[in-house]
Amino acid sequence: MKSFITLFFLLPSALGYSQGDADLFRFSKTQIYGNSRFEAMGGAFGALGADLSSSQINPAGFGRFSSSQTDLSLGYLNTKNKVLFQGNETITNRSSFKPNSIGAVFVEDDSDRMSGYQYIQFGLGFNRLQNFNNKFEYSGYQYESLLEAFAASAKGVPWENLYITHPFTSSLAWETYTIDPDGSGGYVAVLNNDGDQFHRRSVETKGGMNEYYISLSGNYMNAIYVGANLGFRTINYEETINHYEEVTDTIGNDLRSFDYSYNLLTKGNGANLKLGLIYLPRDNFRLGFAIHTPTFYELTDDTRADITAQFNYGERIVIDSLKPIGNYKYKLRTPPKFITSAAYVFGTRGCLSMDAEYVNYAWANLRSTNDPQYQSYDFTIENNAAKEILQSAVNIRVGGELVFNSVVFLRGGLGLSSKAYNDKVLVENGWDKTISTGVGYKSGNWAFNLSARKMYLSRNYFAFQGSMAQNKMNQTSITLNFNYFID
Numbered sequence: 001m002k003s004f005i006t007l008f009f010l011l012p013s014a015l016g017y018s019q020g021d022a023d024l025f026r027f028s029k030t031q032i033y034g035n036s037r038f039e040a041m042g043g044a045f046g047a048l049g050a051d052l053s054s055s056q057i058n059p060a061g062f063g064r065f066s067s068s069q070t071d072l073s074l075g076y077l078n079t080k081n082k083v084l085f086q087g088n089e090t091i092t093n094r095s096s097f098k099p100n101s102i103g104a105v106f107v108e109d110d111s112d113r114m115s116g117y118q119y120i121q122f123g124l125g126f127n128r129l130q131n132f133n134n135k136f137e138y139s140g141y142q143y144e145s146l147l148e149a150f151a152a153s154a155k156g157v158p159w160e161n162l163y164i165t166h167p168f169t170s171s172l173a174w175e176t177y178t179i180d181p182d183g184s185g186g187y188v189a190v191l192n193n194d195g196d197q198f199h200r201r202s203v204e205t206k207g208g209m210n211e212y213y214i215s216l217s218g219n220y221m222n223a224i225y226v227g228a229n230l231g232f233r234t235i236n237y238e239e240t241i242n243h244y245e246e247v248t249d250t251i252g253n254d255l256r257s258f259d260y261s262y263n264l265l266t267k268g269n270g271a272n273l274k275l276g277l278i279y280l281p282r283d284n285f286r287l288g289f290a291i292h293t294p295t296f297y298e299l300t301d302d303t304r305a306d307i308t309a310q311f312n313y314g315e316r317i318v319i320d321s322l323k324p325i326g327n328y329k330y331k332l333r334t335p336p337k338f339i340t341s342a343a344y345v346f347g348t349r350g351c352l353s354m355d356a357e358y359v360n361y362a363w364a365n366l367r368s369t370n371d372p373q374y375q376s377y378d379f380t381i382e383n384n385a386a387k388e389i390l391q392s393a394v395n396i397r398v399g400g401e402l403v404f405n406s407v408v409f410l411r412g413g414l415g416l417s418s419k420a421y422n423d424k425v426l427v428e429n430g431w432d433k434t435i436s437t438g439v440g441y442k443s444g445n446w447a448f449n450l451s452a453r454k455m456y457l458s459r460n461y462f463a464f465q466g467s468m469a470q471n472k473m474n475q476t477s478i479t480l481n482f483n484y485f486i487d
Contacts, residue, residue: 019301019330019379021386023266024364025420027209027235027297028334032397032415032434033100033128035073036449036481040438041399042413046341046355047278047288052103052483055123055215055229057339057355058290060276062121062217063225068106068486071125075100075479079134083461085199085469086140096133098208100479102126105215116220121227123215130209132237136461136471139200144466146243146260147189151179152465155186167324168262168305176309176316178258195249201463207236222280229274233295237266243463250312258309268299270332288341288355297332298369329374335363350402360392361420391422399436409440411451429458429470438479447483452476 032043034053045054049061052071078095103125110117154162154170159181162171170187173179182188191197210233217227239262246257276290303326309316336359343353364386366379399413415434421427438451455475462468 019328019332019366020382021390023299023332024334024366024386025361025390026237027299027332028359028361028364029420030129030209031131031455032453033075033131033477034479035071035101035483036438036451036479037401037409037411037440039100039453039477039479040411040413040436040440040449040451041353041401042397042415042434042436044341044343044353044355044397044399044413046276046290046339046353047286047343048341048351048353049225049278049288052105052123052125053101053127055103055125055213055227055274056127056129056211058276058278058288058341059215059227059229059274060217060225060278060288060290062105062123062215062227063119063219063278065105065107065121065217066109066119066219068104070104070484070486071481072102073100073479073481074098075128075477077131077133078476079473080475081134081136081471081473083136083138083469083471085138086142088138088140090136090138092136094133094135096131098128098131099126100128118219118222121215121217121219123213123217125213127211127213128208129211129233132205132207132209135202135204136473137200137202138469139198141196141248142199142467143196144464145189145191145197145245146464146467147173147178147191147245147258148466149464151182151187151189154179163322163324168303168326171322171324172260172305172307172318175318175322176258176307177311178255178307178309178316190253190255191247192253193247193249193251195247198246198248199463199467200244201469202242203461204240206238209237210234224280225278227276229276231272231274231295233270233272233297235266235268235270235297235299237264239264254311254313256310256312258307260305260307262305263303265302266299268297268332270295270297270334272296272334284345284347286341286343286345288339288343290337290339290341292337292339294336294363295334297334299330299332301326301328301330303328327374328377329369329371330377330379331367331369333365333367335360348403348406350400352400353398355395355397357395357397358392359395361390362387362392364390389421389425391420393418393420407442409442409449411438411440412436413453415455426460427462429460432457445485445487447481447485449479449481449483451479451481453479 038053049064054061
């Protein structure tokens with residue numbers, strides 16, 4: 001396991017050879033996926049409720065249901081990356097089509113029991129929290145080489161120990177003769193020239209983060225709504241890095257080019273609890289408050305890496321017995337979330353709603369597994385390093401809906417997410433921004449909804465020290481939703 005800080009870029013880590021701040025942020029961050037009405041209104045449902053996707057924000061929202069219903073949402077996502085590296089811009093697109101949410105709520109009328117509770121609701125379902133399907137690429141000329149980073153990290157380590165201490169990086173470079181001893185206890189890249197190297201890198205990620213939930217809620221005197229939601233999360237994340245460098249100045253240099261590849265597969269499960277309250281001081285004004293406990297994950301990482309180097313005299317590869325295969329198991333705890341909400345309802349004509357969410361990413365941490373089949377590890381260095389660069393963030397969601405004859409619905413939303421990394425590292429360039437819109441139509445027991453959402457992010461990607469690319473990414477999400485109301 002490594003102890004240096006791995007900078008986070010978008011979905012993939014920079015060189016995610018071990019657990020660190022990139023994992024803490026990646027698996028603590030959730031997006032607004034859900035049914036079409038929920039997405040169209042920016043996910044601002046903390047005080048509104050009565051929507052099957054609202055449970056992921058405030059489980060008291062299920063208390064607003066007075067009749068049972070089911071929900072199915074299908075989502076299309078296109079991610080466009082525009083990466084600038086050394087003055088050269090590369091554009092890539094990646095699309096996927098997956099279900100966003102599936103759910104049902106069952107309502108029991110308790111108004112005749114004289115207990116004050118009007119309705120009790122039981123809900124269960126599925127929400128997508130992250131879609132990791134993405135790919136970006138860049139290329140250009142730069143003097144600094146990945147081999148120099150491998151040489152620097154191996155300083156002070158005898159060559160015979162490199163496979164133990166740096167199996168996925170410096171050891172591979174040593175085995176392919178792309179780094180050599182410098183005679184003073186360190187290593188040097190075998191470039192031996194003053195020219196630039198041509199760099200080409202691609203980073204591809206796959207998978208997602210999903211949550212399956214069961215929910216219990218109640219309506220007390222049509223004024224106070226309470227709810228609890230037990231969530232079970234699954235993570236499936238795969239990252240593949242391919243890095244190619246070509247030496248442009250070959251005078252006095254045998255090395256011509258090299259290919260480095262790295263693959264990380266992370267899988268695991270976690271659980272959390274959400275508690276919520278909605279209060280109506282007046283019929284048309286609603287206040288909401290929710291607490292999300294940390295999600296406690298148990299995760300496994302499977303990692304592989306390889307290098308092939310081309311010299312003027314032929315090719316050098318790493319023999320199979322020295323190609324590293326890493327298998328780690330560890331625990332990850334995300335930070336809690338605190339959400340306050342307010343909404344105003346214009347009778348049967350529509351509504352306005354706003355959520356403010358507070359989350360401190362520095363509260364996330366890593367811990368060793370208790371599984372005797374895996375080696376234990378002290379994450380103190382990684383956790384302290386993450387606390388130095390992660391910070392608290394505030395996420396704002398605003399949404400509105402106009403209703404025409406209780407049949408046609410027009411919706412819109414806006415979301416703003418502040419930076420999770422502080423200014424000690426230049427990872428995030430400003431706030432993440434989301435705009436959304438949608439329409440709905442209700443006929444009898446059926447409702448059909450369509451939404452479109454656009455998210456804008458800007459990140460710096462650090463392949464290694466001295467090598468940075470800037471990415472401007474936008475995601476387009478289109479969601480189709482079907483609701484069936486059970487009499």
